[in-house]
Amino acid sequence: FEQFWNDIRNFSKTAIEMGRNDPRKIMHAIKMGLALSLVSLLIFWKEPFADVAQYSIWAVLTVIVMFEFSIGATFIKGFNRGLGTFGAAVLAFCFGELAILAGKLEKVVIVISIFLIASLSSYLKLYPTMAAYEYGYRVFSLTYCILMLAGNRTRSYTEAALTRLILIALGAVVCFLVNIFIYPIWAGEDLHRLVVKNFKDLAAALEGCVNGYLQCVEYERIPSKILTYQPSDDPLYSGYRSVVESTSREQTLLGFAIWEPPHGCYKKLDYPWRNYVKVSGALRHCAFMVMALHGCLLSEIQAPPEKRQAFCRELKRVGAEGAKVLHVLGSKIETMQKLNSDDILEQVHEAAQQLQKRIDQKSYLLVKSETWEIGNRSQEVADNENVPTENDDHQELHLVLKSLSETVLDPRSMPMLTSNLDTKDMTTYTLRKQVPWPSCFALDNESLIRKDEIKTYESASALSLATFASLLIEFVARLQNLVDSFEELSEKAEFKEVLAR
């Protein structure tokens, strides 16, 4: 029982917290109560039309199903409701007349018409592009049934249809008035805010990834939630995940926003909401690279810390500059300003270039040169005639064995090796070099394949740093596309010009 009491206390605490964080939710609840109370006053209606009180429930029903959080959503529902109701009324009128003409068969005609209408509307509801009108089809079926049933009972289809339509319209009007004129909540604003939040989240995730990589953050145990792409508390992961996952929320908000009339700072008719989603899509395209960067942190194949340090300054700078670009673009969108005339990407491109130069200079850190045919290397590269031949496999295999020992071993990733090597010593680089690899490896023995595998991953470790750098450069390359989308948005949405600093 105490448990139950605690649950209730927690629930109310969170509920109050929710209201404090987003007062719009409280306002929405109050508005809903107000709209419903207004409509319920109808039951006290006396004269001149006595029917009004009896059928007032249709106005109530309309308010309950139409009243949505944002104005755009209310408009869509209203449109659905209106179209569905009107279509149903016309059909009901036709079939009603037909039923009266049918005389004795009236009931049969009614039931068959209901069957046909319900089947057809629930079939078309499944039509791919009709998903947004799902509610409209339901209203259509419902209204049709109501009118046929009421008409059949009172024997006057037209009057039944008219009373109800008027009450439904009344409910819709109350909905619109309350929703628009009392503390309006706009889906467009939400969309705008979501896009800005995505920029900030991704900037934080990017910087976090680069810094984490340089500080050699390792996951003791990778949360299985990350491995199965479920929500997790990991700050880096949740940062880019929210950007990747916001697709459907953006689409929903976009669907609402395009129904909203010009308002506030979105004064233009036919406001380019789609471009906000497009910018967010371009941002997502960048986010996939951050995701891949995080993949390098999660990977079992890890580059040795000393090697990472060799590129530390450059990597850090690219990360910082990239995050800065995201921050600037995010706040430009937030404040709805155009970019200055100077190139926002200048710094980050320079940083990427420094990193690339560094890689060129130090690329021997990224590969294991012992395995090469060293003598004629330079010529081969220059001539580009170096398509490999397969005849010296045996010798090369020997060299591979040697090169394996250059990489840092990650003890947790290879439980199999513990019998051969002392895991405690494995993190120190020089010690490991002395440990001989089992010679059976070169024999390609099937039963030893497992150990073989493990070594494969080890030897990938040196290249993992190259991959990280390469992905970071690709991230920078994708920023251009992001800036282009932003500029398209800022043109179409007529963002403010700002004077150069």
Add this chain to the structure above:
Amino acid sequence: FEQFWNDIRNFSKTAIEMGRNDPRKIMHAIKMGLALSLVSLLIFWKEPFADVAQYSIWAVLTVIVMFEFSIGATFIKGFNRGLGTFGAAVLAFCFGELAILAGKLEKVVIVISIFLIASLSSYLKLYPTMAAYEYGYRVFSLTYCILMLAGNRTRSYTEAALTRLILIALGAVVCFLVNIFIYPIWAGEDLHRLVVKNFKDLAAALEGCVNGYLQCVEYERIPSKILTYQPSDDPLYSGYRSVVESTSREQTLLGFAIWEPPHGCYKKLDYPWRNYVKVSGALRHCAFMVMALHGCLLSEIQAPPEKRQAFCRELKRVGAEGAKVLHVLGSKIETMQKLNSDDILEQVHEAAQQLQKRIDQKSYLLVKSETWEIGNRSQEVADNENVPTENDDHQELHLVLKSLSETVLDPRSMPMLTSNLDTKDMTTYTLRKQVPWPSCFALDNESLIRKDEIKTYESASALSLATFASLLIEFVARLQNLVDSFEELSEKAEFKEVLAR
């Protein structure tokens, strides 16, 4: 007018096509019509309870809102409807008595109670974990209003409540009976099929990426839809995109599936539907790597074809084996069989290892060795004392310039260079080598930064191949996690054992 006629023709054609592709949709429509016709028979009810016909509309309403495509969805809606209606009935009974006690103030009590109830329920509806019960809260408000209004009109709250509750229950029963006993449609089956489809899509995308990379498929113009992560026709892109995007659909289906009773081949009580989603999540974790691989195809930074050819056999084999693993796992899930005792990953691990060996042997293809301090290279690497010094920057810059010419230039990615170089010649490797780079580059002149940038990207091209290989190996490493999730699923869901081949 002809346009309009064509539109209608196309629409009907697609609609008929939809039914042919998925006959369940037709069955669903017919079932809906049947349920609604059954309920509408109530209006012809005469004796013993004359009220039934008048209030039959509540049964109709229930059928219309509760009838969903899958059984699980119908159950959830039914549960929502039941709980909402029951809660509202209890509250309406209490407030009804209170209103009668209030005497003259009856109307005030009613309106205030409606305001409170509506506000509270639409506030709690916004509570994060309550999203699934959104419909329940609406039903709750609606029922409460109906009962208060009807009770107020007829002066007997209890009777009003009871008649309506019985009719609503009747509607729900008709819904359940028709939905379960006539051609049942299970959300669980859909989920199962979706997971299998994800495996096949990803296998195709993986193989497509690797083959495309080796055939040096280049995007003449990257579809802007890919750059902004919108749906596109590109087969590779849509393959992994559908895997990545299926998250929300899986969650929806899971929400329905766990409500469904044991049926067909899902006989176990408390069937582990969650594990299907988990396997799909692990698959998604692999899909992100395929996405990154595709990023290499899209990238402006491209490795030269000759170098790709050097790793062709190995890359191809890893791609093929990886796709095979996905295919095998997919069809194991489809036929609900456990894995054989032999290691499914054996082949793909061996292939990855071959690739890694190849990289070790040929890693000089991936870097530009001219830029190194060649003399003492081997010693430095061996001692690992080679943390770089900054004093020889000038000399290194010169070498960078030299190394840049090794990379293949992609003319479309650098419009700026056309004035200096003849673009027609740029695709031939040897010709380009003779073109001198502008010497101003080394001066780090700010105004020339744009050209500088471009060169940065060029020089990344050699590493792009290393990145591709490295991502492919990471993909293989992630397969282990996928196999683990599959095995967990196959245990929990009691998949069939199969005898070894």
